[in-house]
Amino acid sequence: MPRADFVKVPGANRLVLGCAPIGGLYASVDEGEAAATLAEAWTQGVRAFDTAPLYGVGLSEERLGKFFATHPRHEILLSSKVGRVLADAVDEVAGVEGFFGTPPRVARVDYSRDGVRRSIEQSCARLGVDHLDIALVHDPVHDPDLALEELRAEGVVTAIGVGALDVGVLERYCLETEIDCILVAARYSLLDASAAERLFPLCMERSVAVLAAGVYNSGVLADPRPGAPFNYRPVPPELLERVLLVRQVCQRYGVALPHAAVQYVLAHPAVTAVVIGARSPREVQENAQYVGSTVPSDLFAELDAQGLLPRGGRVPGVE
Numbered sequence: 001m002p003r004a005d006f007v008k009v010p011g012a013n014r015l016v017l018g019c020a021p022i023g024g025l026y027a028s029v030d031e032g033e034a035a036a037t038l039a040e041a042w043t044q045g046v047r048a049f050d051t052a053p054l055y056g057v058g059l060s061e062e063r064l065g066k067f068f069a070t071h072p073r074h075e076i077l078l079s080s081k082v083g084r085v086l087a088d089a090v091d092e093v094a095g096v097e098g099f100f101g102t103p104p105r106v107a108r109v110d111y112s113r114d115g116v117r118r119s120i121e122q123s124c125a126r127l128g129v130d131h132l133d134i135a136l137v138h139d140p141v142h143d144p145d146l147a148l149e150e151l152r153a154e155g156v157v158t159a160i161g162v163g164a165l166d167v168g169v170l171e172r173y174c175l176e177t178e179i180d181c182i183l184v185a186a187r188y189s190l191l192d193a194s195a196a197e198r199l200f201p202l203c204m205e206r207s208v209a210v211l212a213a214g215v216y217n218s219g220v221l222a223d224p225r226p227g228a229p230f231n232y233r234p235v236p237p238e239l240l241e242r243v244l245l246v247r248q249v250c251q252r253y254g255v256a257l258p259h260a261a262v263q264y265v266l267a268h269p270a271v272t273a274v275v276i277g278a279r280s281p282r283e284v285q286e287n288a289q290y291v292g293s294t295v296p297s298d299l300f301a302e303l304d305a306q307g308l309l310p311r312g313g314r315v316p317g318v319e
Contacts, residue, residue: 013291014291015044015273015274015276015292016211016274017048018050018275018276018277019050019060021277022055022056022060023057023102024100025277028101029101029279030101034279036281037280039281040285046288048079048273049077049078050079050080050183050211051123051127052080052081052084052136053119054081057105057107059103061123062126065129068127068129069128077134079135079136079183080123080127080132081119081137081163082116082138083110083111083139084109084119085108085119086105086108089105111137111142117147134157134159134161135151135152135157136163136183137163138163138164140173143172159180162182163183163185164182165184167194167195171202175202184199184213188268188271191220191310195212196268196312196313196314210272213275216258217231220235221258222258228240249303253295253296258286260300262290263290264313274291300316
């Protein structure tokens with residue numbers, strides 16, 4: 001069985017709920033709103049969830065754990081990450097790594113074999129599960145190792161992979177380890193198609209599933225405005241100008257900009273699913289609608305004709 005076959009996204013569509021926002025990314029989210037967001041995701045048919053110890057220093061995993069306690073585990077695809085081990089904090093933690101309203105903990109970097117095992121044990125305890133469906137090395141800063149391959153062989157995790165913004169890191173893991181999937185953040189979108197040059201062909205050749213995150217480039221493609229986040233920093237003015245031109249074309253077709261952004265990514269044959277975060281039921285509803293419905297191929301053809309699609313990307317509807 002090809003390794004990518006272990007990474008089937010269950011549910012009504014190809015949407016994985018990114019759970020950094022319910023861990024307080026950018027702004028705190030109260031317990032009730034987080035629970036309502038997860039409930040709406042389930043209502044919309046979402047059965048795949050991606051989290052990490054870093055997301056709210058465990059808060060995201062804890063909130064998911066409360067939710068999973070009342071839902072059938074066998075229907076859920078659960079992804080978390082390794083590379084950070086949590087400990088009690090001594091100093092103020094508000095705003096650390098961009099998270100707010102979090103418990104008094106710190107995330108310590110630890111990619112060692114012992115650290116990886118400890119990270120998974122801690123995550124499973126917070127999530128209230130006995131195994132992870134997918135374990136991803138979180139933004140690795142080292143050469144590939146075999147720690148997760150050992151855990152997969154032992155049945156502690158079902159599938160393994162790596163999640164990163166750095167395309168070169170992802171390519172190296174694909175070449176040097178037997179991973180099942182990658183989570184590529186913000187490197188295949190309406191603004192950046194660098195993942196399509198070598199990484200996506202490599203994944204298709206080696207049957208590595210692709211979870212595409214950051215399809216809004218952390219915000220600017222969902223809400224373009226001065227100072228909007230672009231890959232976690234304020235968007236440069238010249239890039240915002242380009243985004244606004246893309247939005248104008250979308251408006252002529254009656255298509256919301258984020259809808260076009262999602263469908264552009266899903267159209268690539270290497271992409272298994274998109275990972276999109278939400279902090280409210282309304283955002284879940286919108287994202288599910290964007291994933292579940294197509295947009296006119298003429299829209300992308302016009303964007304391409306105007307030079308508004310990223311270089312190296314695939315034009316949807318054009319073989």
